[in-house]
Amino acid sequence: MQHRIIPQPNLLDYTDGICPAERAVPVVETDEAMPPEGYALAVRPDGVTVRCKTPQGLFYAKQTLSMLQNENGSLPCVSIQDAPRFAYRAFMLDSARHMQTIDEIKRYIDVAARFKMNVFHWHLSDDQGFRIECERFPKLNEVGSFRDGHGFGSSDTSRYGGFYTKAEIRDIVSYCADRFIRVIPEIDMPGHTKAILASYPSLSCRETPIAVETQAGVFRDILCAGKEEVVSFCCDLLDEVCELFPDEWVHIGGDEAPKNRWRQCDCCKDRMAKAHLDSFEALQGDFMNRIAAHLRTKGKRAVAWNESLKSGCLDGDVIIADWMDRDKLCPARANAGGEIIAEDFFHYYLDYPYAMTPLKKVYTFDPLPEGLTEMGRPGVIGVETPLWTEFIEDFEKLCKMAFPRLLAVAERDWTYEENCDYADFRRRAEESRPWLQSQGVVMDPQSAWDPKGLSRLKKLLAHYKKTLTRDMLLSFFSKKDD
Ligand SMILES: [Zn+2]
Structure with a gap:
């Protein structure tokens, strides 16, 4: 049967x-x-x-x-x-680059809940927009929530933006609670903060006015890690954010933060001397630790992307989101008793085309990183599948990227390896189509799930295996869907 x-x-x-x-x-x-x-x-x-x-x-x-x-x-x-294999089964949605309506977000939540996911990681602040209503720092909305043009290569030059009101956010949090889904907000720092810096330029090293970013990428303008004013700003901001999100965990980013500005900044160098830090990576660790310490006083724990481990000094209770760990710091962290969320870029990033990340590749991937000891294995607390929206403007495209790949992740984070069968999963995913359609979710036909003939892309991946960045792939795919 x-x-x-x-x-x-x-x-x-x-x-x-x-x-x-x-x-x-x-x-x-x-x-x-x-x-x-x-x-x-x-x-x-x-x-x-x-x-x-x-x-x-x-x-x-x-x-x-x-x-x-x-x-x-x-x-x-x-x-x-x-019963589930992993306690943490998450989906991430980027509402900073492009926003979704509250109704669309609820539909995404409904699907995730049906397939037994239990964490919504909501990415709400980035270079291209700040998306939470904020009373303490009104310019985050007046300035930081809008950009000049839709950006990301779009020909639409009209102003783009907006933010979710506190009432809308509380509505989403309560909607999730009804479906046993935790909501973890992310305020990315110290990098990916051009929208914040456009609102409050004094938070940067150089204090020069900048605009909310309109293109994809990693940018040199980041929060200054040396000024006390910046730490208190972040803590005050998180105090207001935490009032909206009752969950014990708060994601504070910590990815893709170039140190160019810090190297030229007296405040940053002073902080390094005062705190006896021997590198700019350590300065980032120090910054993340100060924010994590503030969250701890509120009974909360910080989550950070794996780059923050490069500091060598990140506090042991910070949960690590492992998306691209070239230095193999995540298994070492788990082996030493730390907690890791597996969200591998090459397998779980749903915004990349099926040509790069076919359904079978998502499904057959073992989420446990290599190098775990027996003691370290339970440190991998779960799996997360992010969906970034630099090049996803509308909900229809979002759904086509997410489904059925999100279902594959949902199965792998619940079902033990020995009970997983790809051919049978494909059949069941197809049989989920009518229910998904009833939710307004349209999947591409099965022929699109595992495309063949990807020589150009395979060559690119092979050639850049060690040095490939998200930026390079984004520019590759923005030119042409292979
Ligand atoms: Zn600085």
Whole structure:
């Protein structure tokens, strides 16, 4: 027998018979012995029983039941024992480069919830826009939320931008809570901050006025790490952000921060001398640690992209988002007791074409990085799939990039390796199409999921294996979809 359930349950046995629609109302029993997100499901001809410990387990049992259900409402008789492989199962959405409407974000959340994801990492501040309503620093909205032109090579030169009001953000957080999804906001710092610097130029090393960025890339203008004013600005800003986001974790960025300005800055050099820091990377570590320390006073923990590990001094409780770890610092961190989120650029970045990241490549990838010891393995707490929007202006394109690849990640972060089967997953992804369509999510036909004949791209990837940057790929794909 075949079913349509994604992610594949970890233990599923068919038993004889059918449970008719009128008896398919589950009886729920609380079972303290179940894992927090786990559930057990017994469908018999005379009825349905769900055992779980928490309302979250029950929520997941209901998702499974709705995927099992036949068109006439009956259920095949099964016995399922299920719980996730990873506790952290996340999707990231970049609403800084291009915004999505609240309704579109909710649809994305609905799909993620159905496939048992439980964390929404919301990227809300970048060079090209600041997207949270802010009372303490009003220029972040007046200046930083808008850019001159749509940017990223678009011919549309009208002003682009906006921000989410506090009411809208609270609405999203509560919408997620109803679906057992945590919301982790990201305020990227010290790099990717041109929108903040355009609003408050005194926060940079040179203090020269700059504009909100309109192109993709990594930029030299970043927050000064030497001025006390900058640290207090970031802490005050995070205080206001934390009022909106009750989750214990806050993502503070820490990726792609060129040190050109710091090298020329007396304030930055003074801080290095005062704090006995021997490199500009260490200065970044020091900066991230000061922000993380402030969050700690609020009972919160910082998450940072893996570049921040290059400092060699990042506090041990900072959770690391491992997207491109050329120096293999992440497995070492996990082996030393740290926590890592696996979100590999070459496998989980949904904004790149299927030509570069075909569905099979996403599905068959083992999220555990090489070099983990037995002790280090539990340090990889989960998987995340980011979707950046430099070149994704509308929700239709966003959906085509995300689906079905997001479903593949959802299965890999829930289902144990031995229960994963790519051919069967493809069939189930196709069978999810009608439900996705009912949510306004359109997938490309199956023929587009694993495209062939990618010689130009393969050559590029092989040639630049060690030095390839996101920038180079973005410019490659903005010229032509291979
Ligand atoms: Zn400076």
